[in-house]
Amino acid sequence: MKISDVIVVGGGLAGLMAAAVAASRKQSVTVLTYGSGSLPLASGTIDFGSLKNLPAHHPYKKIGVSNLNAAAKFLVDITAQANLPYVVGEKIPVVTAVGTLKYSALVPESMDASQLAGKKKIFVVELAGLKDFYAPMLADNLKKFFPDKTFETAKIDLHLLGGRDITCMDAAQLIADNEQPLANELKTLNATADDAIILPPIFGVMGNFSRSTVQTQIKAQIIETTCLPPSPPGIRLQRAFMKFLQSSGVKFFENTKVVRGVVEGRKVTGVVVENVVREKIFRAKKIILATGGFYSSGITMRDFDNPREPIFDLPVFFPTGAENWSNAQLFSDKPQGFATTGIFTNERLNPIDADGNVLFDNLHVVGNNLGGVDKIFERSAGGIAIASAYKGATL
Amino acid sequence: MEKTTVVVIGGGATGLGILRDLSMRGVKALLVEKNDLVNGASSRYHGLLHSGGRYAVKDQEAAKECIIENQIMRKIGKSCVEPCGGMFTRLDIDDPAYEELWVKGCADSGIEATPITLDEAFRLEPRLSRKHVKSAYLVPDAAVDGFRMAWQLIDSSKRYGGQLKTYTEVIGFDTVNGELRGVKVRNQFTGEEYEIGCDIAVNAAGGWAGFVGKLAGVEIGVQPDKGTLIAFNQRIVNHVVNRLHKSSDGDIFVPHGSITILGTSSMSVPDPEDTSTSRAEVESLIKIGEQTFEDLRDFRILRTFAGSRPLYIPPGGAVGRSASRGFAIVDHEQDGLKGLFTIVGGKFTTYRLMAEKMCDQICAKLGNNTPCRTADEPLVEEVSQADKDRARKFFPSYGTNLAATRLGVDRFKKVVERLEADPESRELVCECENVTRAEVEEICKDDTSFIVNDVRRRTRIGMGTCQGNFCALRAAALFAELGTEPSAKDSLARMKEFLQGRWKGIRPVLLGRTLRETEMTRSIYELSMNVTGGDAR
Numbered sequence: 001m002k003i004s005d006v007i008v009v010g011g012g013l014a015g016l017m018a019a020a021v022a023a024s025r026k027q028s029v030t031v032l033t034y035g036s037g038s039l040p041l042a043s044g045t046i047d048f049g050s051l052k053n054l055p056a057h058h059p060y061k062k063i064g065v066s067n068l069n070a071a072a073k074f075l076v077d078i079t080a081q082a083n084l085p086y087v088v089g090e091k092i093p094v095v096t097a098v099g100t101l102k103y104s105a106l107v108p109e110s111m112d113a114s115q116l117a118g119k120k121k122i123f124v125v126e127l128a129g130l131k132d133f134y135a136p137m138l139a140d141n142l143k144k145f146f147p148d149k150t151f152e153t154a155k156i157d158l159h160l161l162g163g164r165d166i167t168c169m170d171a172a173q174l175i176a177d178n179e180q181p182l183a184n185e186l187k188t189l190n191a192t193a194d195d196a197i198i199l200p201p202i203f204g205v206m207g208n209f210s211r212s213t214v215q216t217q218i219k220a221q222i223i224e225t226t227c228l229p230p231s232p233p234g235i236r237l238q239r240a241f242m243k244f245l246q247s248s249g250v251k252f253f254e255n256t257k258v259v260r261g262v263v264e265g266r267k268v269t270g271v272v273v274e275n276v277v278r279e280k281i282f283r284a285k286k287i288i289l290a291t292g293g294f295y296s297s298g299i300t301m302r303d304f305d306n307p308r309e310p311i312f313d314l315p316v317f318f319p320t321g322a323e324n325w326s327n328a329q330l331f332s333d334k335p336q337g338f339a340t341t342g343i344f345t346n347e348r349l350n351p352i353d354a355d356g357n358v359l360f361d362n363l364h365v366v367g368n369n370l371g372g373v374d375k376i377f378e379r380s381a382g383g384i385a386i387a388s389a390y391k392g393a394t395l
Numbered sequence: 396m397e398k399t400t401v402v403v404i405g406g407g408a409t410g411l412g413i414l415r416d417l418s419m420r421g422v423k424a425l426l427v428e429k430n431d432l433v434n435g436a437s438s439r440y441h442g443l444l445h446s447g448g449r450y451a452v453k454d455q456e457a458a459k460e461c462i463i464e465n466q467i468m469r470k471i472g473k474s475c476v477e478p479c480g481g482m483f484t485r486l487d488i489d490d491p492a493y494e495e496l497w498v499k500g501c502a503d504s505g506i507e508a509t510p511i512t513l514d515e516a517f518r519l520e521p522r523l524s525r526k527h528v529k530s531a532y533l534v535p536d537a538a539v540d541g542f543r544m545a546w547q548l549i550d551s552s553k554r555y556g557g558q559l560k561t562y563t564e565v566i567g568f569d570t571v572n573g574e575l576r577g578v579k580v581r582n583q584f585t586g587e588e589y590e591i592g593c594d595i596a597v598n599a600a601g602g603w604a605g606f607v608g609k610l611a612g613v614e615i616g617v618q619p620d621k622g623t624l625i626a627f628n629q630r631i632v633n634h635v636v637n638r639l640h641k642s643s644d645g646d647i648f649v650p651h652g653s654i655t656i657l658g659t660s661s662m663s664v665p666d667p668e669d670t671s672t673s674r675a676e677v678e679s680l681i682k683i684g685e686q687t688f689e690d691l692r693d694f695r696i697l698r699t700f701a702g703s704r705p706l707y708i709p710p711g712g713a714v715g716r717s718a719s720r721g722f723a724i725v726d727h728e729q730d731g732l733k734g735l736f737t738i739v740g741g742k743f744t745t746y747r748l749m750a751e752k753m754c755d756q757i758c759a760k761l762g763n764n765t766p767c768r769t770a771d772e773p774l775v776e777e778v779s780q781a782d783k784d785r786a787r788k789f790f791p792s793y794g795t796n797l798a799a800t801r802l803g804v805d806r807f808k809k810v811v812e813r814l815e816a817d818p819e820s821r822e823l824v825c826e827c828e829n830v831t832r833a834e835v836e837e838i839c840k841d842d843t844s845f846i847v848n849d850v851r852r853r854t855r856i857g858m859g860t861c862q863g864n865f866c867a868l869r870a871a872a873l874f875a876e877l878g879t880e881p882s883a884k885d886s887l888a889r890m891k892e893f894l895q896g897r898w899k900g901i902r903p904v905l906l907g908r909t910l911r912e913t914e915m916t917r918s919i920y921e922l923s924m925n926v927t928g929g930d931a932r
Contacts, residue, residue, distance in 0.1 A: 041915065043923040098868060098887060102925035131822045132865075134872035137886045165822045226923040228865055295914035301906045302692055304674060322674035326905055330898035331891055331920070331927045338905060339917070376917045
């Protein structure tokens with residue numbers, strides 16, 4: 001039976017990144033995924049969070065900042081190859097669907113709101129029949145960030161209304177087929193080079209082609225926002241990765257549920273996947289575990305105070321007791337205890353137990369199943385995902 | 396000064412029942428409620444329309460009242476009652492001697508309890524524990540939607556001239572020489588204080604009846620008794636499933652549409668506003684529940700919630716589960732205050748009977764001889780097939796029926812008109828509960844829709860599977876556009892408030908697939924929408 005150099009379990013941001021990095025280093029890579037990963041849910045921007053004053057148990061301490069920078073550079077290269085240009089910076093503003101600003105480190109050029117600088121008038125444009133995008137609310141909230149600019153809302157009709165609801169994803173697919181009706185409608189705004197146009201993320205589902213086509217016809221700078229899932233910018237990033245994996249000969253198995261590992265002492269020799277007829281074993285020299293946290297079922301919890309990692313039954317660290325598990329406020333200035341649940345590792349990202357003993361030498365844990373910090377609160381989930389994946393793939 | 400004949404204090408089932416009854420008898424009445432309608436025990440309970448089986452041993456008077464009212468409610472409240480039937484199951488750990496008492500108690504109370512074989516029980520309820528269940532009976536329990544019933548009671552009252560003011564708190568009574576002249580109230584939004592002149596006031600404030608009594612200087616024996624419940628995201632049971640034993644915690648499962656409610660606990664609390672729930676309470680309910688349904692932990696919990704039963708404690712009486720579920724009417728003329736009544740205790744199933752008895756006394760005082768008709772006339776008319784067919788062009792039949800029973804004839808017709816006229820109004824604001832934009836627009840116009848949560852309770856947006864993940868944004872945006880209160884314009888605050896309201900019930904059940912949903916909520920609203928950062932970071 002063929003033995004891969006690397007098996008990656010999980011097809012979210014961390015899994016795709018790990019597979020791409022390993023493949024770029026001429027390794028034979030097999031990816032096993034069960035769900036669709038969390039990228040369709042994500043904004044497509046990658047936040048790093050703060051890199052300063054990190055506690056010793058912080059995943060970034062194990063990963064190392066140099067890997068974060070290398071990972072960012074790698075991601076910019078990969079996406080550029082798919083005509084999905086990303087910009088890198090410490091604090092790039094992004095307009096959200098509700099009209100707040102968020103700040104990110106890796107942002108698709110189409111969402112880079114620093115391009116609003118110097119613009120006098122902002123058009124916030126909604127599409128008739130498209131749900132989840134409310135131009136008046138967005139403009140009302142965004143005004144607070146830009147008191148010197150004038151705002152105007154507009155509604156354009158691309159005759160999207162069919163027999164059912166239209167999401168940003170539906171609109172993006174329709175517009176990718178033919179951008180011209182959108183370009184024609186935007187022309188009627190008579191926006192000048194001194195203006196900007198803010199739209200929901202509807203410029204296609206592959207790269208930046210659709211936006212380029214429209215932008216060349218419109219003088220005003222066009223900016224996309226984030227949106228409720230499914231999110232076209234997240235899917236564009238996913239597809240950019242997939243394109244790279246396909247051209248690199250990575251074997252990608254979807255709907256493949258890994259149920260347990262095959263281990264010999266401190267070595268994992270393969271993983272067992274569930275199959276309709278019988279179980280099947282995939283073998284590899286190295287395994288990268290990128291199964292995610294609670295959202296992706298990389299960690300599950302049937303009973304209170306008993307979270308589990310379901311494939312290797314790795315030790316999971318978590319805050320005990322109801323009072324430490326969550327905050328009374330959903331949104332507050334404090335991290336949520338439950339969100340710190342996860343696996344602890346050494347500097348090689350090998351899982352460790354409570355005494356610091358390494359459990360497996362060729363198993364590397366990356367992405368959202370790393371424990372210790374509330375990555376959503378810190379805004380570090382994206383940075384930790386790509387940096388740990390990069391390190392896991394290059395070790 | 397605003398004037399009416401009777402002021403009804405409290406917008407729970409009892410108060411609403413009284414408003415309807417008085418209005419139907421031609422008595423001018425106005426109901427004041429300090430919050431939104433059914434903010435207390437009338438919505439924070441398991442939604443069980445008792446057959447009386449639960450009281451067949453301990454309190455046969457209550458059992459008899461239940462079975463009679465149960466039959467009446469099925470007749471007059473078709474669109475808020477789901478006639479799913481009930482089952483009593485005795486487990487191996489339950490006392491067989493109690494079963495004998497119970498069978499006799501049901502017979503004596505006029506409750507039809509049909510013994511069925513275990514095979515039949517497992518066929519009807521496949522998830523029942525084959526290990527523990529030892530005997531089973533069918534009874535005429537049903538599920539009832541407290542929210543829906545409240546809106547329908549209001550619709551019915553309004554048809555007869557009944558009036559309603561929500562978010563209007565009673566702050567005092569105006570009396571002259573021991574005789575009531577009016578009720579002093581405060582508008583909760585504007586803070587404006589004013590008096591409503593009246594001949595009679597009824598304190599139907601449930602768990603708050605003691606506080607209202609204090610304002611009038613009278614002592615009322617009411618003990619708020621908190622019950623905690625769990626809502627599961629699946630229909631685990633087809634019938635109301637009760638444990639056949641001496642009434643205790645966590646022994647009733649009630650199916651509602653696509654969910655199941657497990658309840659309840661019983662804990663005396665000083666404050667009826669205390670609707671807190673804890674992991675310990677949840678764990679204890681699940682532990683008891685999984686004796687009847689062994690795989691209970693594999694079902695996703697939507698949320699937990701709690702409400703306070705207003706138990707009536709006569710001087711020297713028992714508290715907690717031992718306290719009577721009966722009700723009491725007090726004419727405070729005996730305390731030297733002519734014109735004030737208090738009605739306290741009882742249970743949701745018998746709200747109509749309580750209202751009837753109360754109104755009989757009021758009408759006697761007013762010299763009104765009109766008989767009570769609340770048991771004969773349906774709360775609302777049924778939506779016509781023609782209107783349903785019109786609506787089916789725009790949304791699925793399941794959604795059509797939900798909307799029809801939720802909205803009632805008049806509003807449903809208006810919603811269908813909106814759907815026909817404006818294609819954009821057909822979008823689903825809430826996919827989980829099948830709520831269209833047209834319905835949200837119509838309900839936002841309602842005179843009891845002040846805050847976004849009022850719209851939530853009336854339409855059910857945010858109350859389904861996703862617990863607001865998708866509709867919080869939509870609801871806040873629509874409410875900013877349509878809401879009448881100035882606070883509606885602060886869409887970010889309203890959005891966070893909406894999600895925080897959901898969080899309150901999710902937090903004590905944060906495990907299993909509920910954790911996944913919460914991670915999704917945080918990913919959307921903290922990462923993609925940055926509702927916590929904004930300008931700060």
